[in-house]
Amino acid sequence: MNRKAFALGVIVSVVAVFIITACVPVRVLNRNFDSTYVFLKFSPEDAYKGIKKGDIKGKIFVDDAYLPPRYCYRDEGRVSRFIIVTHGKHKLTIDVDGYKRWEKEIFFSGRYLKLNVELEKE
Secondary structure (H helix, E strand, O other), rough: OHHHHHHHHHHHHHHHHHHHHHOOOOOOOOOOOOEEEEEEEEOHHHHHHHHOOEEEEEEEEEEEEOOOOOOOOOOOOOOOOEEEOEEEEEEEEEEOEEEOEEEEEEEEOOOOOEEEEOOEOO
8 A cells, every 4th residue: 555655646746846847937947048158268378368367358249239248357358258148040259459350150059058269360
């Protein structure tokens, strides 16, 4: 009798969890579900060192709209290495002083993306 009661309890709890997760919108459970966290890896390395020190100024644009640095703490002109972009196709533009403008159209999907940004000197 105990095995039947235990099995029934497990079935009821699994069904309850399924109903709760099926009825609650995903956005309530995870607000950033439709966003991709993008880690920007800059090369050459001396470009990133200059950005990190604040010697080189730069800006990031997503769909031609300026994206202010979110995770930077020193200088407003520093380029953030982490950005959050909604899923879908976006044009990403990065302007860094002393380097050519970097532009690319990318389809963002998934939770995390590592993007290599290869900057060329002017």
